Each structure stands twice: as structure tokens, then as C-alpha cells.
Amino acid sequence: MVYQRKMSLAIAEDELKNQQTGYEIIKSKVDGGLSAKDELLQAELNLATSRSGLQNAQMNLENAKDDFKQYIGMPLSEDFDIETNIEFQEVPVDIGKAIENGLSTRMELRQREIGIINSRDQLTVAKATNEFAGNVDLSIGLFGEDPQLSDIYQKPTRSPEVALRFNVPIWDWGERKARIKAAEAAIHIEEINLATERTNVELAIRQTYRSLQNLVLQVEIERQNEINAQQTYEINLERYKNGDLTSIDLSRFQNQLSEKKMNLANSLISYKLELLNMKIQSLWDFENNISFVPEALQENLLHE
Secondary structure, eight states, X not given: OHHHHHHHHHHHHHHHHHHHHHHHHHHHHHHTTSSOHHHHHHHHHHHHHHHHHHHHHHHHHHHHHHHHHHHHTXXXXXXXXXXXXXXXXXXXXXXXXXXXXXXXXXXXXHHHHHXXXXXXXXXXXXXXXXOOEEEEEEEOOEEOOOSSGGGTTSSOEEOOEEEEEEEOOOOOTTHHHHHHHHHHHHHXXXXXXXXXXXXXXXXXXXXXXXXXXXXXXXXXXXXXXXXXHHHHHHHHHHHHHTTSSOHHHHHHHHHHHHHHHHHHHHHHHHHHHHHHHHHHHHOEETTTTEESSOHHHHHHHHHO
């Protein structure tokens, strides 16, 4: 949002410069008796509107900066600035690498795998329910009784005990079988959840990749639109100088130029955000060609 507001301010500044140029042109023509005075009045109105738009852009930028300071815990009294570099450079994205890294490092997939392991442990417990079991217990103890606490073990009573116990299931009314079926069903559900999660991860990466490709095209289109709008404005500015165009018409071309500049800025922002989304989906930074997951954690994931 801060970047977008900064771009809006830059565009408003350019618009004000253009309106100032148009105002000076028509003023000189009116002073020389070459144009009607109402043209000057319209130029003054356009100039005032541009100044108001610049003030609004400045206000919106400062508000956005304060909101960002609050979001990151930065004191409101401190100031910062950002670069509005609109140079576009496409980042190559390897869809195969993105899918491979996403499927091997996404933590939600690891959680699903852990769920399968836990379900298998529950199956082992269920199979052990009501099994034949034998226990041998041995206990040797000393007991003492006396009104005086200090003499309680003067004449102790020895109580050795050896016990052998067996648990022989005769009839469990199908409890063990039902527990086993339930545990097997739980494993099957966890396996389905893992497969579904893997499909969702790959689907999200594929969709993000397609969106990136589309946004690259959109950026190029908006860049060409800006170039065309700039050339159109310059041509009509010459017509305005020659008296073949009114202030209202020139203002319309100026608004068109500002709109195309803002569209280009928005398309660049969308591309950067979608590139960030690709990093989140695949956990791979294609700008620097490195993984977001620490190497030690990657080794653990590969060996588990």
C-alpha cells in the first residue's frame, strides 16, 4: 500500500508539472490576445485541481506510512522512505522445481505424514487389545507397628510376596476386531488427507505460475499503453500550443496519461505480490535461487 501511494504521488507530481506547462502556454497566448480568456480560466481550474490531487496524494501517502509503522511496531515519530523503482525484470520460474520443492518441504504435508504414523501406532495398540498376557510380580517389604515412632521398626514384620498373573481373553464381544477396523479406517483417512493436501499444494503452485505468466503479459501491455498515452499527450500538447485544442481536451489527455501510469504501477505491484505468493507456495526464492527452508531442516525432511 505504501509503494502504491508513493507511485500515486509521483504521478500526481508529473500531472501538476504538465498542467503548469499548459497553464503557462495559455496564459502567454491570452496575454498576447491569441486566445479567449475563458481558456485561461479553464487552465487555472485544471491547475488548481492538479494541486489538490497532489495534496491528497501526499496525505494518503503519510496515512499509509503511519499505518505501516503501526503494523510493524515502529514509532510514529520516526520516518522512512521507499524507492519507487518501476523497472520491470521478469524472474524466471521453474514450475518443476517449484512443485518438487513445495511437495518436499511444506510443513502441512509433513503434518499429514505424522498423522499417518500416529494412526499406525494406534493400529498396533488396537491389535494388542485383549491379547493373552502374563505378569510376574515380586514384592518384598517390611512393616512395623509401634505407638512410638522411633520404635516402629524395632520388631518389623517381613512380607515377601511373589505373584504370577495371566490375562486370558475368552470373549470380547468383537471389541478388538472393531478397534482394529477403526484404526485401519483412520489410517486410510489420513492417507486420503495427505494425497488431497499434496494435490492442493501442486494445484496452488500451478495456478500461481499461470498467473505470473499472465501478469508478465499484462505488465508489457500496460507499459505500451503508457508509452502510447505519453506520445498522445505530447502530440496534443503541440496542438494545444498551436490553438487547435482546448484546455478541457488537453486535460482529458492528461488524465488518460495519469491513468495509464497508475495502471502500469498496479500491474507491477500485482506481479511482485504474485511472485511473493510463489515463494510462499513453493518455499523457493526464484529471485535468489535459494530455498526458504534451512539446510538442516531440509536434511531432516529428506531422511525421515
